[in-house]
Amino acid sequence: MQESDVHTQVAPSDASTGANGVAGNGGDPLFESVEQPIDPSSGTMIVFERVTKIYEPNVSALNDVSFAIDKGEFVFVVGASGSGKSTMIRLLLKELEPTSGRVVVGGRDLTRLKRSRVPLLRRNVGCVFQDFKLLPNRTAGGNIAYALKVQGESKASIRRNVPEVLSLVGLSDKTGSLPEELSGGEQQRVSIARAVVNHPPLLICDEPTGNLDPDTSVGIMQLLYRINRAGTTILMVTHDREMVDKMRKRVIALEDGRLARDERRGGYTSE
Amino acid sequence: MQESDVHTQVAPSDASTGANGVAGNGGDPLFESVEQPIDPSSGTMIVFERVTKIYEPNVSALNDVSFAIDKGEFVFVVGASGSGKSTMIRLLLKELEPTSGRVVVGGRDLTRLKRSRVPLLRRNVGCVFQDFKLLPNRTAGGNIAYALKVQGESKASIRRNVPEVLSLVGLSDKTGSLPEELSGGEQQRVSIARAVVNHPPLLICDEPTGNLDPDTSVGIMQLLYRINRAGTTILMVTHDREMVDKMRKRVIALEDGRLARDERRGGYTSE
Amino acid sequence: MRIKLLFSESFRSLAANVSTTVAATMTVLIGMFLLGLFIALGSWAQDFGETQKEKLLVKVYFCTEDTCAKAATPAQINAVRQQLASSRLVDEVTFVSKAEALDRMRRQTPQLVENLSSNPLPDAFEVKARDGADVKLVSASLRQPTKPPGVEEIKDGDEVSDQVVNVARVLTLAFLVATIVLLVSSALLIANTIRLSIFSRRREIEVMKLVGATNWFVRGPFMLEGLICGVVGSVIAIVMLLLAKEAALPAITNRLSTSSDIQAWPFVYVSAIILVVGITVGAVGSGLTIRRFLNV
């Protein structure tokens, strides 16, 4: 039954941008809504500069990877299992430090970002984690509310935003369920809702549709597409060949930790 | 690099059945290798008889579901997110009790199975969990070894079987890695390896390829196909439309907890 | 982090982690109960020791207008002091003036002193014998051949052997050591429990950090939780001690018929110590522990 919600709410095409909170305000309003560690003047959102990541003692997860992503882009990251995609994301959130090389997000060099500024960075980078990373003691609603609380959102705004974003991902009726009371796909959608609720200028998704059926996946993709059109930069790791081939967005492919391909309007596999 | 392993080892077609431990012994040998709570004389492996599962207080996850699966079948279970697929699996493992109705596995009525016989049941039902359920303090190899230890396998047999099954899923070089040191797809493959290592007569997979790239998925599917051809009954929950449509196996579709479709040689969506 | 949010987050978390909350509170409770018990016993033992030592003193009271015809003169007092000082048996002589005596009395039994118009107490010497066994000899030597002029009364120390005083001394020491050991042990135990309970939630902390919580936003509720456990545990311990006191003390005092003048520390002091220790270990323990998990 919640599926139908998704479809009725998300499907009505991209013309309706502006009708709801997430993709709401047109132009580049997402930048204004939060404190700014990400430099809005620069046209580049992410820069990887010869980044190498070696997990001690000897697992080389990323190997001399360089690329740049402009603000407003929609980029797919593809690659076999274990090729370093999630590692890339962890570097972007400064959850890990690169062994060598430079990671720049919104004009800030993360390797030189002070520890105390890291929370600010993370609030500006929405992230859908591959393993969801929901707080086990909080309900679906509570998990999303927490992401708002950490940046000092008012109670009123929380009370308004949480149901809104939950209905966007088709989980209006699961607000009060704990993560362990949700199905895999439902947990994944809560994770998506949490990532987008505070309108971050950069959204990173690690296989956001891995646990979703094709119909729900399409709904989520449309949601992300709308958010992207409203100005948010989106970096999405996916294994969904069909989707990548259909969307024809920029594709970055990793292979054993190396950048194998970076195509402007690419498919899942090189042609 | 581990990808190539999968391909070279799994791809060599189904003719090579018998060449390795998992799909090894031809006929129905899987029954002999373990103690027997599952009745081999009956031709039916699973019976769901008007099963209803209501999570307290009021979430109806399964609603009057009835079907039967014969031994040796390969069955896909499809359905939207939250439609009750994982709940069905939890019933099969007696992790949950049905609110009403009867679940029979291998001729045993699970609702009447004694608590002390449950471990025996679970050793005979290999299961790939949607969230992997690996022991966080054990390495990939240790996790698989544990599944063998619980049924009193000898040290020698463990030392032989673990590397074999790990190489089958392309993770030979990750034997000593803890789950948190593995990528999402690698964890999923460890979970698969653990499920198949003791050659259970029934194998249940809850989205075993949700975190895998298409190539690795195909490798895993071929592995499962071979195991099925060797006599193992396989019940597989999946969202992979392409795979279901290509394999043309029996498809059971759930919709909001109800059995919506049960086709002998079905596709992902009804035609 | 606003105060209200801090509190609501803490209580939410306490409720959600009943198991660890109960464990931590119970540890505080037990630790503080033991600590309180031993502070009380220890201070009682100390007072017992003091009282025993007191009993070894020979007291020489001088005349006042009330007791003899006229008060003792400074010369008379000095003569006694010299006699005592020259004695081989005497260890130490302390002069306690009327005023000092009244002060002491005021401290011990204020209600008696309140209604006095003048000071009826005499000047006095407190004489400590070099050896507890010689107390009798000291007083006898003063009395022989007659009481010195100006002396109204000579009070012997009780017949308390040196050994008893020594026992009292060792007892005091033992309880002091026991109390310190318990203080340290309680602190360690409580910190230990808090460490465990936070350890079991380290994944949660990791996730909080990953969605952009600052260190203090994560740490605040944990510290408040620790503090609340500390307060609740301590308060229950105090209540239990109070009950134990009310139930057990009469029985004990009956047995020790003559020693009702021996006092443990006032219960409020003990309670205060318990509360402060409980709270400090609770809050600081949480705060320090969580630091270890915050470097995500």
Add this chain to the structure above:
Amino acid sequence: MRIKLLFSESFRSLAANVSTTVAATMTVLIGMFLLGLFIALGSWAQDFGETQKEKLLVKVYFCTEDTCAKAATPAQINAVRQQLASSRLVDEVTFVSKAEALDRMRRQTPQLVENLSSNPLPDAFEVKARDGADVKLVSASLRQPTKPPGVEEIKDGDEVSDQVVNVARVLTLAFLVATIVLLVSSALLIANTIRLSIFSRRREIEVMKLVGATNWFVRGPFMLEGLICGVVGSVIAIVMLLLAKEAALPAITNRLSTSSDIQAWPFVYVSAIILVVGITVGAVGSGLTIRRFLNV
């Protein structure tokens, strides 16, 4: 579950969960250290009390061939018994025969008794005064006008006031209560810690059950882990107590010059108690706790 597997699984798990292992072991350590301390102090206090009570006794030793010309006759002994029994001051009279006296001595100082060819000890009465203060009067009444015939010596009780005996009695009681409280507290604390440490691994237990582990296959290693923590903690506690004893006891005994005859329980007893309690709580605590999580 085979023994070797059980052990290897337990050690694997101990190593993998260093944090909780250390916490549990430390809790056992602290609990058992306190317990040992108080058993020792308590038994010392009890012995102190006995010794004090002993001192209140008047002892009447009868003649033997060695001490007087000839041994006291049964008639003489009976006469003294009657005289004592008729006295208002006397509470209780106990006859201690030569043989009994030797037995007692053998127990207290075996090395002395070993080399004796015959029993040199006299028959004796132990006379308890109705009131501690009357001890002197009792012995005096026996001596006046002269020692009864057949009596070789009358030994007074020491000059110990009733109060001291009472103090000793209360002390014994206090330490007994303290030891019991500590025993219960330690058990609760250790169980608590184990509960927490298993609680933090409940997901792990769930997974073990889901891959077909029997209850005992899951529980065995946990119980062995608890047992190992119990043993290690207890042994460290015993070592610490031993050190404390070696370091502190001489200092205390020096102060209590006359009371070297007062003995705490032998250290081996205390150690045994500690070990048994530590192990039991460790293993049983784990076993019981884990039951709660096994109903998956």
